[in-house]
Amino acid sequence: MGEPTGAIYGVINMMRKINQDYQADYVACIFDAKGKTFRDDLYPDYKGHRPPMPDDLALQIEPIHKAISAMGWPVIAKPGVEADDIIATLAEIATQNDVNTIISTGDKDIAQLVNGHVSIVNTMTNETLDVEGVKSKFGVLPEQIIDYLMLIGDSVDNVPGVPKVGPKTAVKWLNEYGSLDNLVENADKIKGVVGNNLRENIPNFALTRQLITIKRDCEIDDFFSDMSDLARKPQDPETLREIFDHFGFRTWLRELTGDAQAVPQQDARVAHDIPETPETVDYVTVDTPELLEDCLKQIQAASLVALDTETTSLDPMMASLVGTSMSIHPGQGWYIPLAHKGNMLAQQLDKTMVLEKLRPWLEDDSAAKVLQNAKYDTHVFANEGIKLKGIQDDTMLMAYVLESHRSVGMQDLAQRYLGRKGVDYTDLCGKGARQIGFDEVDIEKASFYACEDTDFTLQLAGLMHPLVVAEEGLDRIYRLEMWVSEVLAKIERNGVKINEKALQQQSHEIGQKLVELENKAYELAGQPFNLNSPKQLAEILFERMQLPVIRKTPKGAPSTDEEVLTKLAQDYPLPATLLEYRGLAKLKSTYTDKLPKMINPRTGRVHTNYAQAAVITGRLASSDPNLQNIPVRTEEGRKVRTAFVPEKGGVIMSADYSQIELRVMAHVSDDASLQLAFAQGKDIHRATASEVFGVPLEEVSAEQRRAAKAINFGLIYGMGAFGLASNLGITRDAAQSYIDRYFERYPGVATYMNLTRAKANEQGYVETVFGRRLWLPEIKGAKGPRKAAAERAAINAPMQGTAADLIKMAMVAVQEWIEKEGLKTMIIMQVHDELVLEVPQDEVDLVKSRLPELMCGVAELKVPLVAEVGMGPNWEQAH
C-alpha cells in the first residue's frame, strides 16, 4: 500500500489552496516513479544506483489518484516518467485541453524559479532550458503551458518547525499507527514531509511527494508568498481535520485500505473510548493573592490533583522551578508563574511566599497527586527544598506498563488516549541551539501549555488507571514501578563520588599512548589520516593498501569494525595498531574525559538519570552519564572503575545476581536438568558442557566450557547455528550439532522456546513471570527477517524482563530496609543485575550479610536465586 503521509500532506494543502483561491480546471497527477523506466541513456552517472520499480506501483499511485478524482477533476496518472516526460505531458495537457490552471505532481528536480521567470532545470543532467530551449525541445513555449511553478512539497520541506521525515521516522509512523487508516485518523499529528532518500530505503515510499502547481493570471510573487504561508501553517489540526472531512478523505482511505482493515491489529492494544474534545477550557493564571487562595482551597479539597512543574533545565538536578500547574477537573487548570524573567517578574507572585503556602499540601502524603514522570518533579521540588509526597499515580508509568514499546511522552499519550494534540514544548521554546529557557516564555503562553499538561495528565489517569488495574499482572507491575520511581529518585540524588584526579591522570596517560599509536599508524599506512574516521580508514586499508574487504556495512561501505580488524590483524600490522587506538580513544572520550565534566558542582558527585520507561523489556536505561556501560572487560578499562569511590570512612559494596537470566530460563522452561544443575549449585556452563559434549563434569575442558557458555548466552538471545558458528569460529554444521545436542539434553528449553514463539505469534505479546506484558508489534504482519527478529525478541523478552522485575523488587526491598533500619548506607547505582551501594564503615557487616538475603528473597523461583557480594575502596575492587 502506498505511503500517504507526505503525499497526502501536499495534496491537502494543494486542495485547500485550489479550493479557496485558485479555481483549477485540470489536475495532472504525474508520478516520478523511477525504476525500470529510468533512462540510463540520459543519466549514465546514475546507472545501477536505482532501486527496481516496486511491483505494486499502481497501488501506490492510487491514493493520490483517487484523492484528486474525488474532487471531481480529471486526472492523468502516469507512472514512470522523468523530468522531460513531465514537461512533455504538461505541454500535452495544455494544448489538448482548454485550460487555465494545471496542477501537477512532479519532482522538484525539474523546475526552478529564476528571476520571476520560469525555466526548466533538470538537476540530474544540469541541463537548463530557457524559454527558447523549451520551445525547441517540446515545440511549445513554456508560457503556453505554465505561468508559474510552485513546489508545495518543497516549501513544506524547508519550513522551520516542519521536520523533514527520514526513513526511520516513516517506518516508525507505520509501526506506530499500524495501518494506513490509523495514520489517517491521526493525520493532524503528521508533521513533516517524506524526503527523497526514502525512495531508496523503502520501496513503498517511492511515491513522489512534490506537487507543482501551475497557474495563470496571477502575480507570481503573490502566489509564491501565499503558497509559502500556506506551507508554513499546515500543522493547524483543526483546519486539517476540516479539510479531511470536507474532502471525505477518511471515507476514501477506508475504502482504499479495506484489505488492511481485515487484518487484525498488529499490536492489539487496550480498548478505550476517546472522549469528546471539550469546547472550551478553563485555564487560569494565578497571579494575585486571591487567586492563589482560591487555588489552594480547591486543591486541598480535591480528591485527586494533577500536578506539573515547569523549569529551566531538562537535567533534573540542575533544574530550577519556573512555575507549577494543577488540575482538578477535565478542561480546567491553574498555572502559578514563579520565575519568569525580565519584565514578567512584576506579573508574578513571590516565589518563596507561594512555595511556603504550597508546601504543606505538596508534602502531605495524604493529598493525592498524579503526575507525568513524577521522578522529575520530585527532583525539581527537592531542588527547592520541598519533599514531594502523596504521589498516587504516574501517567508515564501507566502507559509504560500498558504498552512499553510505545512512546510514553505526554504529547503522544494525549493523541492516543484523548485524541488531542497539545501544545508541544518545542512550539514554545524552539529546539536545539536556538531553544530558549521556559523562564523566557510569555506567561500567557506558558500558562496555557502548563495547564494543558495537567489537564491531560488528569484525564489520562482517568482513562488509563482502569486499564491497568483490570489486569492483576499489570496492576502488580504498575505498583512495583511506582515504588521503583521513588527509589530511583533517591539513587539519582545520592549520586556517586568520582575521583576526578585519577581520571584526569588516566586521560593524560591515554592521550600520550594515543599519540604514539597515531604516529605508528601513519608510518604503517605511509601517510597521515584521521584514525577516528571509518571512512578514511577504509580508504587507507582497502584502496591504498589493497587489503581484502571482509564485510560491508549496511550502507555498503567496507566495514572496519573490531571483528574485521581482528581478522586482518592476523596478516597485517596496521589493523592491530588501530584496534588498540580505537579502544583507548573510546576510553578517553567517553569515560576518562567525560565523567569529570559530569560532576555536579553543588554536590561534588555524578548524578546519572535512570530512564524508567525507555526499555521495552522493563529494564532501566542510564544516561547523562550512562553508568551502566562503564568498562569492565579489559585491564585498562577497569581502571575507570577504580575512580568510583566512597566518601571517606566508607566502602563501595556491590551485589550482583548470579546467572540471573539463565536461572529465569530454568524457571520458565521448567526443564528438569537445568533446574537440577542450579539446585545443586553447579557451575552452569561446566554443567552444560558436560551434557552437550557427553563428558563427566570434572573432565570438561576449558574450550568445552567456553563453547557451552556461548551456547547458554546465545540461547537467551534466540541465536541460531549461524550466530553460534561465527561466535565460536566453528563451522555451521558443528554449531548446529551443538545446538541439537543441547536441546536433546534440555528438552524443556526447546519446548519452552517453541511455546513462547507460538504464544507471541498468537497473542502479539509475551509476559514475564510477574505479569509484565511485552508487546511485539512486528510478530504479526511482518515477514522474513523482520519477523524472525521479532521472534528472537520474543524468546529473549521474558528472561530479560523477569530479571528486570527481580532487580526492581530488590531495589525496593533494599531501600525499604535501609530506611527502616535508619542506615546511612546508600544505593548509588543499578547495572541491570547488580546493585552498587556506598556503605559507612560501621554499617558494613550488617549490610554485607543482609543485602544478599534481601535480593534473593524477593521471589521464590523454581531455582534458587544467588547474589554475590563484594566490597572495596572502589567499584573495581568491590568485585
Place this chain on the structure above:
DNA sequence: TTACCTGGCTCG
C-alpha cells in the same frame, strides 16, 4: 553553523 545519520564501541 546546526542537526541528523552512520559506524563503531561500551555494558548486562
Place this chain on the structure above:
DNA sequence: GTACGAGCCAGGTAAT
C-alpha cells in the same frame, strides 16, 4: 540476513 536490550562519541553530510 543471521544474537537480545541499551547510550554515547567522532566524523560526515545536508540544510541553513
